[in-house]
Amino acid sequence: MTVKYTKDHEWVRLDGAVATIGVSTHAAEQLGDVVFVELPAVGKTFKKGDDMAVVESVKAASDVYAPISGEVVEINQAIVDDPAKVNADPQGAAWFVKLKPSNAAEANELMDEAAYMAFADSH
């Protein structure tokens, strides 16, 4: 159940047939206080790299991209109702969506924790 990361600072955790997706701690720190989150509808399908969600701080809006392809099977309404949760626990309770991957092998192309940490330090 390893966590993989994208260059756009999403994380994805594959757990059997479900991929849980969110934004990294580094991304949450860079965004600052999150004040708005928009999530896709359950049932929507995305290709890897598609705009999937939106997260906004006081100052700016950022897109959240699908780290892998799949269909949305669950969304985390709690972060829509209380966006500050994204800052509090971005890689835990404040996950964004759960996907049913259409090609789980796509995750192999993503960075592991160590590679992402090195990448995030320079971005």
Added chain:
Amino acid sequence: MKRTSLYGLHLSLGAKMVEFAGYEMPVQYPDGVLKEHLHTRAKAGLFDVSHMGQAFLSTTRTAQGSDAAHADISDAIETLLPGEIRKLKKGGMRYSVLLNAEGGVMDDLMVTRPPHDADQGSLFLVVNAACKDADFAHIGKSLAGRASLKIAADRSLLALQGPRAASVLNAIVPGCASQTFMTMAPYDWNGVPLIVSRCGYTGEDGFEVSVPDAKAEELARAMLAHPDVAPIGLGARDSLRLEAGLCLYGHDMDTTTSPVEGNIAFALGKRRREEANFPGAKRILAELANGPRRLRVGLKPEGRAPAREGTDIVDENGAKIGVVTSGGFGPTLNGPVAMGYVDFSHSKTGTAVQLMVRGKPLPASVVDMPVVPHTYYRG
């Protein structure tokens, strides 16, 4: 990139620095934009606004120190802007705009008449950082032969804003708390000449203090030593002024917008309208009489989604009627807030509009500005 005299202080306070108008400026400190914003509204926030342009404009036709000299310098600057400067009280300041020949706004600025008799014939000007080189060149060239412009490149500018600003600053600069909104007074602070203006860009009571660069950090630290004062970055400065309905030049106004379109017709002096002798007077007076083509209005989105700068504004049929020029999340409002230009026919308070955010129309309405009331000290 340029730095202000408080650069080292910003770093020592843990600021995140960004480029703004050619300067490395603090966008936020470790508290973050949201807390900084709320702190300013609750207590007092310290802003480094030293990147702004400060200058003294003095008549060269009449000896300094008389009412005639003030009339002379007023007549000079009134050729460039539509404000009533001649009748400003001693120590009074005015918000105005430099206009091009078409009545478009080149910049907004503060014009201050000094309080002391000996200084009559000079005006203290504060202009935007991004425009200062162009503004000062324009003023110097336009008024050559009748006025001299001395750019105060050796002075910093600190803004202290919020309900506790007056009590905090009065402990450092005794007497300033009795100044009313839009007045200026000079002070001697341990031998350091300060220019203290009761004004700001947050909607709160507060001050802007002009201080020689060499003493700016000492003054800033004296303010920060008070437990009510926190340093505030450009991020919160933007959200504060947005809630206060105040224009950010280059976004909410530019050389194509007139003061009438910009909804700052209050900056057009009554005598100046009658005399009709400011740049672009024909267009501006016609807009006053007949209504402008478009008007800057406040916008309140109904949901939680912020509408950012550049968002199209459409009517109930989906036809484009305007564009958002500033928008985001208002921490005091605890919701989104925006301003933008709409066709005059859709500018009435209460008009229902839609904001096209990420391709979807979000319902919003035209609202009066400011959306968070001003709390200026008027005595």
